[in-house]
Amino acid sequence: MDNKRGKGLSFAKRIYAPRTIGLGIGSFSVMAALYPLNVPLWIWGLLLFNGFIWPHLAFVLSTRSAYPFQAERRNMLLDSVWGGFWAASMQFNPLPTVTILSMMMMNNVAAGGQKMLIRGALAQFTGAVLSWLLLGIAFNPDTTALQIYACLPMLTLYPFAVGMVSYRLAIKLAEHKRALSTLSRTDSLTGLLNHGSWKDLLQLCFQQSQDSHMPATLALIDIDHFKQINDTYGHIVGDSVLRRLSHELKENLRTEDLAGRYGGDEFCVILPNRSLAQAREIMERLRQVFGNYQHADDPELRVCVSLSIGLAACRPEYQNASSWLNEADKALYIAKNTGRNKVSIGAADTLSEAALSNSPE
Template sequence: MENHRGKGLSFARRIYLPRAIGLGVGFFSVGAALYPLGLPSWIWALLLFNGFAWPHLAYQISTRAAFPYQAERRNLLYDSMCGGFWAACFQFNPLTTVTILSMMTMNNVAAGGHRLFVFGALAQLAGVLSGWAIFGFKFNLTMTQTQVWACLPMLTLYPLALGMVCYQLAIKLSQHKRALSALSRTDSLTGLLNHGAWKDLLHLKFQQCRQHNTAATLALIDIDHFKGINDSYGHIVGDAALRQLSKALKHVLDEYELAGRYGGDEFCVILPSLPLNKAEAVMEQLREALQRYRHPDVPELRVSLSIGLARYQNVYKDALDWLDDADKALYTAKHKGRNTISVALSRPVTQDAGA
């Protein structure tokens, strides 16, 4: 419910400025059309309230309501009903009628699409019928120069205000879209790329290495006896070890080296433009950093890493061949007793690969 209320408050804030500008400027358009008709003074008091007090009252009503979104939609229908009422009061002066009702219709469409457009049109009709019930069924098709000039601010300022609100909304939607895209590619526990996102980058990096014949090294990293850590100390301590590995990865890698959580306690890194010996030195820094890690609540815990490295080779048919070599090197590191780094052997150049 709090989430819905937050969205409703945001909606009310977006409507507030266009309504304040539109009704404030609209006061002069309606007033110019009403002035020649000699209507009673209570109409002018109502117009003053509608033009300058109602925008602020409507905002207070919607923001204090239990369901701000629904309250604001009702306020928009009140706006539409008032627009129809004023059109009947000034006897459907052509330019003022088109200006007022079209601006309100545009606001309804921008705020609620087809559904609010229909309900807004019905509210305008209800306002027209109310005006006719009070002042009779009348039309005045003449326009004065003053009325034309009074409509110009409404035709310029209000669309500008509404356009700015729509632009700001588009910017926010774009930001949310980028944030959601980042979340869909990120592992929530470690903040690194998730399995799918990292695999996509692996395929991309493989194609870049093949096209430009550049060096790159692939590393697969596994926390030794991670299941035992979870079983002995609990998953909270295990998660802390995973986050520590992520933190150490971010520390030893630069922005061009791409790390991800491959799954469980296995991590993966693409080290572009690094020869094998330098990549091995970076991974050694990582291994030593994890050996120094001490959990504050479990000081006896020791964390070690097994790491498999595979440099890019032209003989690979695809990225999965490269990944398979790194995985075999990781298995070798585990087989040798863990807490070590193993490097995949170079594959022999076949006749097809050398052609």
């Protein structure tokens, strides 16, 4: 309910400025068309009310309504009634009539599409019928120079006002779209890439490394005995540990390194243009820094936290990114099954390092 009301208020605020400008300058077009017709005095009073009081009254009515969006849509239909009334009252003088009714049609289409356009047209016809009943039916095909000049502000300033509102709305929508895109790609707890986004980037990085023959290393990180931390200290502390690891990853990695939450207590990092030796040094530093964990809300609380990390270099013989990921997973398995709290590499990388160390200089 509060969200809907907030959106309705935002809609009413967007309409307020164009309505104030449009009805204000539009009233001069109507005045120029009514002046030669010798209309009753009360018509002039009604025109002043519609041009200079109604925009503010409409805004108050919509913002004070329990349902501002619906109230503003009703106000727009009333605008159309006014438009039809003035078109008939000035005897359908061609230029002022087309100017006023077309601008209102533009408003209706922008606010509610075809459905609102049809409703607005019916409202304009209703307004014209009211004018005929009060003033009679007449048609004046002659447009004077004064009436042409009186329509010029409406034809220039009002589209400018509507364009500015549309531009600001487009900017706001683009910002929301970027925010939603970011939310869809990131893990809500840690702020790192989520599983799906990271897997997509893994495939991209793998292909780039294979095509360019540049080194890249993949790291899988597991928080040792994380379930025991949750069971002993509670999930609040557990979540704090996850957030701390994500913070350390951001602090210790480059902008181009891609860190994500793979699932649960497992994290993953793609390190493009990093050799296995360079990646091992980075991960060792991360492991040591993370071992000095302190709970943010309770510095006295000491939680024993360690990391097991598996590394795998991107190798030419891998057919796809899954093979690369599988090798890093094997390296992580080695780290977890040989004492934990260490950085390990897979069998393929171990053999490669051994071959390099045994090769003659």
